Amino acid sequence: MSNKKGLISLAFGGLAIGMTEFTMMGILPDIAKDVNIDIPTASNLIGLYALGVVVGAPILVAATSKYPAKKVLLFLMLLFFVFNAVFTFAPNPWSLFTSRFISGLPHGAFFGIGSVVASKLAKPGKEAQAISLMFTGMTIANLAGVPLGTYIGHHFDWRITYGVISLLGLLTFLTIYLWMPVFPADKSNNIVKQIGYFKRWDAWLMIAIISIGTGGLFAWISYISKLVTTVSGLSEDSVSIIMILIGAGMCVGNLLGGKVADTLSPTKAAISCFLAMATCLLVLFFIAHITVLAYPMAFITGMIAFSIAPSLQMMLINNAKGAETFAASAGQAAFNIGNSIGAYLGAIPIIYGFTYNYPSLVGVVMASIGAILTYIFYIKVESKESSTEVNTEILQKA
Template identity: 90%
Template sequence: MNKGLIALAFGGLAIGMTEFTMMGILPDIAKDVNIDIPTASNLIGLYALGVVVGAPTLVAATSKYPAKNVLLFLMLLFFIFNAIFTFAPNQWSLFISRFISGLPHGAFFGIGSVVAAKLAKPGKEAQAISIMFTGMTIANLAGVPLGTYIGHHYDWRITYGVISVLGLLTFLTIYLWMPTFPASKNNNIIKQISYFKRWDAWLMIAIISIGTGGLFAWISYISKLVTTVSGLSENSVSIIMILIGAGMCVGNLLGGKVADSLSPSKAAIACFLAMATCLLILFFVAHITILAYPMAFITGMIAFSIAPSLQMMLINNAKGAETFAASAGQAAFNIGNSIGAYLGAIPIIYGFSYNYPSLVGVVMASIGAVLTYVFLIKVEKKDKSTKIPSSESINQFQEA
């Protein structure tokens, strides 16, 4: 395996841990700095806001520099501000450092996706991208449960100290293992930004924001689902989360193979429909305790199989603005996080049980499939280029 891809996977691991561990240790942070849970929950929203703000702005600001240099800068930023967060003495220093630590997230995955495609063998681009995202799935499988355990039983600051060190480790592996690609001479910030003047760019953002929101409508309430509907104990929630993480890890790798076998848009439609079907089945069988465990693995696997397809759709559809589009996709993914959690809460507010957010997920994933079909018919059918970037196209990939 190319060592450059392993370096990108380390970055995915660090970023996945800093984003998702927060949900598990939020009460510990609130207690430590003497704030209530609703106030502490702003740490989740501020990170997501950092992702949305940082994805397009950092890509645009660094567009003239080689990709390796930009990735090093992003991980240095990640390391510094997660370290500051680790030692922050009060809520305002926590809020500010948390927001800034989210800025590199979207840009790293956007630039990393393009670099991974360049490192891949012909016809294996989506699988290479899936290797980068494997780091994030491993974070959910092992990193987040371990970080949560350390935060609960020792100190949450140790957890984020480890996360900042992972950022430094990523910096070192990129420096040592990542080849240097020259910056594109044809790089044009105006052309990058003009990507958003195209209707199909906004269609892609809608596909990701709405379709992947189906995952978050379900997973945002997974703890209450398995304890109040499935009848598991609170101690079993950690096992459920590990199974979801394992499913995500497997699904991510399978999704890369499917995207390389089919066109990315056809693979995305299949994955969205599979997600909707799985969530619908989950709605009806959630009360069967013994099925909670296999359904956690299967749903996590199917839900995360969509990631490589979506990244390849973004890259293939944004000639001359690949990294900008791919990073914007990460911002859209975080928007999907917020939308899914918000809409999933509506049936709960009206008194329905915790399996009903899964129905919201069914609707969102189905809409994602319909919008992807529109993309296939209106955009991809008109573009007679191959399903993966040609060698000429790949040589034109901007390196920032």
């Protein structure tokens, strides 16, 4: 039972982090108005958080590698709680920007260390499902937390929303303290050993897989509001329903993805999920103008797109013996890079006057490249490792 409670505490962290990252998109105008800045300036709050994730993931994991995982997770959520609280009460743009950047630092490290801890809490053969349970918190954030936080920000005060998010960080801190088992620190870990992960070509291949492949999701979802209102013909009031359906799809896809990864193997599951994402986005491109199909396609696309998460985390952990937490956290940084690349490339057809279903074609290309790169990983890395293990077993028997 304690193992299940430990996983639930990680899910609380996923909920808090998911809300702090994605609620910003919905209440940006409210923040801009409150502190008297324009929307383009306020949008830096999104970029600064992503920058915090990219910077914080490798640095915090490397710096805390000799400490027990439970203590590190407590430190990360304390950092999250404090600086989201500072952000909540920030009186001016400078303090908003600074606290927003720092609040992004624990994101990648939490999911990186949390992924490794979740795999240790799991029963043998159920590791990917355990990781998917942690990410369930983030999918619930998209399903319920973000719409609720956006509503509160619009109709009451955005600071209430981020005050609640900060308290969720405190709740996560308390549940980790009470429920998380203590795993002894790996004394053999050191900064040089962790950073050495980046000396391997297959590490960079994994980063490319995540940055490019998951960018397909963001090429689509970054322009979902305009897609459903200008192409599908829905009203602006329907956008919130579409977002809830996407969040529900992500919840289902995340849990389903964990089961598929444990059944097929993480790499085979990742290839399948990338190909399914590319196919779904291609279908969406051609049928986006059919209004009645906008609702089921929002759920289906969200489900397929997020089913990839557990597979990629397990690939990172399995491929980084001795630097598992560092690799898993670097994967979160790569995911945020994919966020930026997908949104940027998805904007190109819009700039040239094409309709808002064309970013989905960009997503098709990115997801397809993700599948190809994952297949290369399977052939060059995983098959080679399997062959080496078989040869070693033959020699031992001989």
